[in-house]
Amino acid sequence: MDFTLSILGTASALPFSDRNPSAQALSVRGRLYLIDCGEGTQQRFRQMHLSFVKVNAIFLSHMHGDHVFGLFGMLSTMSLYHRLEPLKVFAPADFAPVLEFFLSSFGRDLSFEVEHVVLDMDEPREIYSDKCVRVSAFPLNHKLPCFGFRFEETGMGKKHEPRSYAYCSDTAPFPELSGWVKGVDVLYHEATYPVEYEAKARQYFHSTTLDAARCAADAGAGKLLIGHYSSRVRDMEIFQSECRTIFAESYAANDCDVIDFPVK
Numbered sequence: 001m002d003f004t005l006s007i008l009g010t011a012s013a014l015p016f017s018d019r020n021p022s023a024q025a026l027s028v029r030g031r032l033y034l035i036d037c038g039e040g041t042q043q044r045f046r047q048m049h050l051s052f053v054k055v056n057a058i059f060l061s062h063m064h065g066d067h068v069f070g071l072f073g074m075l076s077t078m079s080l081y082h083r084l085e086p087l088k089v090f091a092p093a094d095f096a097p098v099l100e101f102f103l104s105s106f107g108r109d110l111s112f113e114v115e116h117v118v119l120d121m122d123e124p125r126e127i128y129s130d131k132c133v134r135v136s137a138f139p140l141n142h143k144l145p146c147f148g149f150r151f152e153e154t155g156m157g158k159k160h161e162p163r164s165y166a167y168c169s170d171t172a173p174f175p176e177l178s179g180w181v182k183g184v185d186v187l188y189h190e191a192t193y194p195v196e197y198e199a200k201a202r203q204y205f206h207s208t209t210l211d212a213a214r215c216a217a218d219a220g221a222g223k224l225l226i227g228h229y230s231s232r233v234r235d236m237e238i239f240q241s242e243c244r245t246i247f248a249e250s251y252a253a254n255d256c257d258v259i260d261f262p263v264k
């Protein structure tokens with residue numbers, strides 16, 4: 001009865017030798033839900049022994065390259081594995097021309113259909129459900145239209161409480177967010193900058209460590225996971241330690257981490 005999160009990328013705009021841009025895969029009872037798809041996602045799939053054929057749906061937060069540059073390769077590979085099932089990609093409206101470019105340039109022989117489901121809500125709304133999960137999306141506060149996702153386990157009967165996960169990247173802090181991710185077992189919240197760079201965070205519509213920690217505390221989350229680290233910062237310890245001054249259960253994610261959600 002797995003409910004497991006694989007971290008495929010924790011860098012922000014610039015990739016490093018050991019950090020890719022944003023991507024995560026949530027595995028629920030053998031099904032994979034891909035969340036963002038930065039460059040290098042395919043290689044991380046290989047390294048982490050994730051299956052391309054088990055991807056049920058893709059959730060893209062926004063159209064900044066560090067969250068989507070890996071998608072074309074991913075779609076092509078799924079086709080090489082002869083996927084036949086249509087694939088839903090949940091993404092903002094500005095994904096439409098990107099998909100159109102891909103399909104017309106490289107996707108003429110794609111073995112499956114890609115269905116773009118447009119995200120345009122201004123408060124949380126259910127966008128997807130199957131036997132394993134229910135997913136809702138909600139707006140974030142970024143330079144471009146950007147959305148967060150909340151995953152709730154379904155179909156486990158009375159065996160245990162439903163497990164839940166919320167993904168919030170990229171965003172500046174705003175008051176409604178903690179209510180929208182209230183009570184999740186694990187909250188991923190970007191923490192691009194340590195507090196020292198607060199002015200940069202405001203300028204680029206990102207969060208600091210303390211913004212992320214405050215959101216987790218206000219939401220009563222079980223754990224806070226942070227990532228999307230700025231390339232300006234060399235001392236990586238500072239991200240987690242700053243968060244812990246506000247929220248003890250804070251963890252700095254690294255590429256290839258696997259986070260297991262224990263049954264309650």
Ligand SMILES: [Zn+2]
Pocket residue numbers: 012013022064066067170228
């Ligand atoms: Zn980003």
Ligand SMILES: [Zn+2]
Pocket residue numbers: 062064142170
């Ligand atoms: Zn962004």
